[in-house]
Amino acid sequence: MLRFIISRLLQAIPVIFIVITATFFLVRAAPGGPFDAEKVVLPEVKRALEAQYKLDLPLYEQYFAYLTDLAQGELGPSFKYPGRSVNEILFSGLPVTAELGFYALLIALIIGVTAGVLASLKPNTRQDYIPMSLAMIGICMPSFLLGPLLVLVFGIYLEWLPISGWGSIPGDKILPSITLGAAYAAYVARLSRAGMLEILSQDYIRTARAKGLPEWQVVSKHALRGGLIPVIAFLGPAFAGLLAGSFVVETIFQIPGLGRFYVQAAFNRDYTMILGTTVFLSTLIVLFNLISDVAAAWLNPRLRSQLSGGGK
Amino acid sequence: MSLLNVENLEVSFVTRNGTSKAVKGVSFTVEPKQITAIIGESGSGKSVSCYALLGLIPSPPGRIDGGVASFEGQNLLALSEVELRKIRGSDIAMIFQDPMTCLNPYLTIGEQLIEPLLIHRNLSRADAKTRAIELLNEVGIRSPDSTFDSFPHEFSGGMRQRVMIAMALINEPKLLIADEPTTALDVTIQAQILRLIADLQKHRDIGVLFISHDLAVVSDIADQIVVMEQGEVVESGAPDAIFNHAQHPYTQKLLAAIPSGERDSGEAKGDTLINVRNLRTWFQASSDSEPVKAVDDVSFDIHRGEILGLVGESGSGKSTLGRSIMRLAPITSGEVTFDEMNLTALAGRHLKNFRSRMQMIFQDPFASLNPRMTVYDTLAEPLLLHNICQRANLDQHIAKLMDDVGLARNFIRKYPHEFSGGQRQRIAIGRALATRPEFIVADEPVSALDVTIQAQILDLLMALGREHNLTMLFVSHDMAVIRHIADRVLVMYQGKVVEAGPVTQVFNQPQAPYTQSLLASIPGAAML
Numbered sequence: 042m043l044r045f046i047i048s049r050l051l052q053a054i055p056v057i058f059i060v061i062t063a064t065f066f067l068v069r070a071a072p073g074g075p076f077d078a079e080k081v082v083l084p085e086v087k088r089a090l091e092a093q094y095k096l097d098l099p100l101y102e103q104y105f106a107y108l109t110d111l112a113q114g115e116l117g118p119s120f121k122y123p124g125r126s127v128n129e130i131l132f133s134g135l136p137v138t139a140e141l142g143f144y145a146l147l148i149a150l151i152i153g154v155t156a157g158v159l160a161s162l163k164p165n166t167r168q169d170y171i172p173m174s175l176a177m178i179g180i181c182m183p184s185f186l187l188g189p190l191l192v193l194v195f196g197i198y199l200e201w202l203p204i205s206g207w208g209s210i211p212g213d214k215i216l217p218s219i220t221l222g223a224a225y226a227a228y229v230a231r232l233s234r235a236g237m238l239e240i241l242s243q244d245y246i247r248t249a250r251a252k253g254l255p256e257w258q259v260v261s262k263h264a265l266r267g268g269l270i271p272v273i274a275f276l277g278p279a280f281a282g283l284l285a286g287s288f289v290v291e292t293i294f295q296i297p298g299l300g301r302f303y304v305q306a307a308f309n310r311d312y313t314m315i316l317g318t319t320v321f322l323s324t325l326i327v328l329f330n331l332i333s334d335v336a337a338a339w340l341n342p343r344l345r346s347q348l349s350g351g352g353k
Numbered sequence: 354m355s356l357l358n359v360e361n362l363e364v365s366f367v368t369r370n371g372t373s374k375a376v377k378g379v380s381f382t383v384e385p386k387q388i389t390a391i392i393g394e395s396g397s398g399k400s401v402s403c404y405a406l407l408g409l410i411p412s413p414p415g416r417i418d419g420g421v422a423s424f425e426g427q428n429l430l431a432l433s434e435v436e437l438r439k440i441r442g443s444d445i446a447m448i449f450q451d452p453m454t455c456l457n458p459y460l461t462i463g464e465q466l467i468e469p470l471l472i473h474r475n476l477s478r479a480d481a482k483t484r485a486i487e488l489l490n491e492v493g494i495r496s497p498d499s500t501f502d503s504f505p506h507e508f509s510g511g512m513r514q515r516v517m518i519a520m521a522l523i524n525e526p527k528l529l530i531a532d533e534p535t536t537a538l539d540v541t542i543q544a545q546i547l548r549l550i551a552d553l554q555k556h557r558d559i560g561v562l563f564i565s566h567d568l569a570v571v572s573d574i575a576d577q578i579v580v581m582e583q584g585e586v587v588e589s590g591a592p593d594a595i596f597n598h599a600q601h602p603y604t605q606k607l608l609a610a611i612p613s614g615e616r617d618s619g620e621a622k623g624d625t626l627i628n629v630r631n632l633r634t635w636f637q638a639s640s641d642s643e644p645v646k647a648v649d650d651v652s653f654d655i656h657r658g659e660i661l662g663l664v665g666e667s668g669s670g671k672s673t674l675g676r677s678i679m680r681l682a683p684i685t686s687g688e689v690t691f692d693e694m695n696l697t698a699l700a701g702r703h704l705k706n707f708r709s710r711m712q713m714i715f716q717d718p719f720a721s722l723n724p725r726m727t728v729y730d731t732l733a734e735p736l737l738l739h740n741i742c743q744r745a746n747l748d749q750h751i752a753k754l755m756d757d758v759g760l761a762r763n764f765i766r767k768y769p770h771e772f773s774g775g776q777r778q779r780i781a782i783g784r785a786l787a788t789r790p791e792f793i794v795a796d797e798p799v800s801a802l803d804v805t806i807q808a809q810i811l812d813l814l815m816a817l818g819r820e821h822n823l824t825m826l827f828v829s830h831d832m833a834v835i836r837h838i839a840d841r842v843l844v845m846y847q848g849k850v851v852e853a854g855p856v857t858q859v860f861n862q863p864q865a866p867y868t869q870s871l872l873a874s875i876p877g878a879a880m881l
Contacts, residue, residue, distance in 0.1 A: 244454040250409060251449075252469045252520070253442035266459045342504040343458060 116317035127317035138298035142283035145222035153229025161237035179227030237268035277333025281326035362420035390571035393581035394803035446521035450533035452513035456505040463501035511542035539666035544874035610808035612837035623657035632687035649848035662839030709739040712785035716797035718777035775806035
């Protein structure tokens, strides 16, 4: 198992390296620079700024300087927030985004698995069609539409929940978490339905029924474990996706998370900030993919014995 | 009084395309301490009849339309799901066809074994475990304690079927329903499992309902045989009467289809077409593991125009040997010459061109045909690829091939899913013949087919072999099929050829102990 993890981590290094290189040259290839939008900048001042941030060096020297810093864990200074390093900004935004992502994932799992399993038990009946149609809507509906709708209904008409903020008024975390989690709930529902349907058609489910097990035990004991493996495998990429994709929700609800910094950095050509966030998120994505792959393999006894050192 | 008395059972399947009657007024009985066997081909309704008794057919689309199944004074068909559940796994237990898929891969053997005890008997887990280990011992599992905590994938098919049997017997049922329990197993394992079922049945005084497609399998153990065709019982009686005085034409057809007898292979065969010397095909899973010696130092000749039977159990390396000769599996060392040309040295374009001279027919006619290609496309591909004919007279060639393999010409635009298993195998044979090969490897070409269809395909292969002067390597696990079709036979065991010779000699005076045990395992030897 350890060998499997290490080999996967080694495979991740070139992936992340390519991401860094591509991002580095792409952001610099985009028209405009970090100090072009300032109202009046004397040429000398601009030159001084560029010198301070090493932007006057040839591109390849900038690249190698960046890699050197990165190897030491330094993501560099932000171009747009003078005096703050990218590391600082990342770690101030991360806890908020991570919390939002976690709640969203929790909601996605609870709603998604319940809906998917219920649908799989009576395929092609109303119990299947209704949750699955909702899931389809959930996947199709963008969060910039769902968020304002929820705000309109629950915040403004019904006045049940606060309409923005994070952690300042009780209950203000509910709407953003639902908005972010909805699409993932829909994916989880579809995955768990498909997974359960496949497992429920297996011969060993018939064996379990032939033993006289009550139906709920057939489902909970014999079917769930195998049926939810696709969901587990999806969780890793999903969580990384939640972190990276939360900026719309963060903007709608005025949440001081990572996503907003990321988008603003792109608009501002804040090279180090864009790069830093990209490197950080791609590392997370690789890591979470690995974790969910290991978890999914661990749940399958056959793969587990293969991975834990060449058993039978 | 009968243990189980089924009268006029009617089951149908209701789908959007209408209602189809799967079981039409079927009646049979199982006496206490006896074995009743239901025989029929796929689609005859034999399994549906038995599953319906326990409420195990999926509903919808399944629907029980009528009938009575009295078991211990109750009508099983009138019971509610809750009442039925109390009987399932307790008074009536089941074992199924494929032990590889019937055990839950995510739970330990022990966990699955004790389940029936926990639900029906309210035993403590510790008591249940003791009982489970006793039973594992009884069904012939060598180290029951460690088996208890193992997962199914650690065991072979035969071992898993033993576990299934232990699981079925754990609550001491009065009736055991066994649905093709040995069909997925090798012939020697099949013989062991049949003996085990017969022994357990005698010692425990249970009635057994044994479903099979194979008359020979049940001939040794059944007290009563019920023959089903298309949802109806066409004949029933004691094995003796069925085998010796079958009344119904369908039963007679089934009996006639059992491969028997030998080909008269008196005529001298031609020169050597294929020469295999010290062939090794080893598979290395990873650099530090022991290689799997699928084919290990095998040498033999195939003469022009003969059918060479290659027999062995699963894992013996027989399929790999066939593929290695075809250059479809990587050869580790050794040499294969075809018509004095070294096949092992061929590569790239030369190998591709050479492939028209040797073709392969695969076991599973469902998986080996591309579902998105019509019969026409399937047959046209090799013809065009090897420049056998021009586009202008392609239609003519394909029509000739269809005639050769006995398919009606108007099927030509159909897709594989529109055909039955036997028809698909005919298409596959047509595809193999398209390049006018001299040599064909047939890898278990009839094992996925019903017995009457199997007989037709064997006849077709023999006729085509004569007509086109084909040389054939016929791979099979079934001794009776090999005896029927082959001139000479090779017996393979664990990657090596343990015996070789003319069919008459190998079957009548087997030399290798393994051949002897294979021959002793053929079911129904006494009856036939």
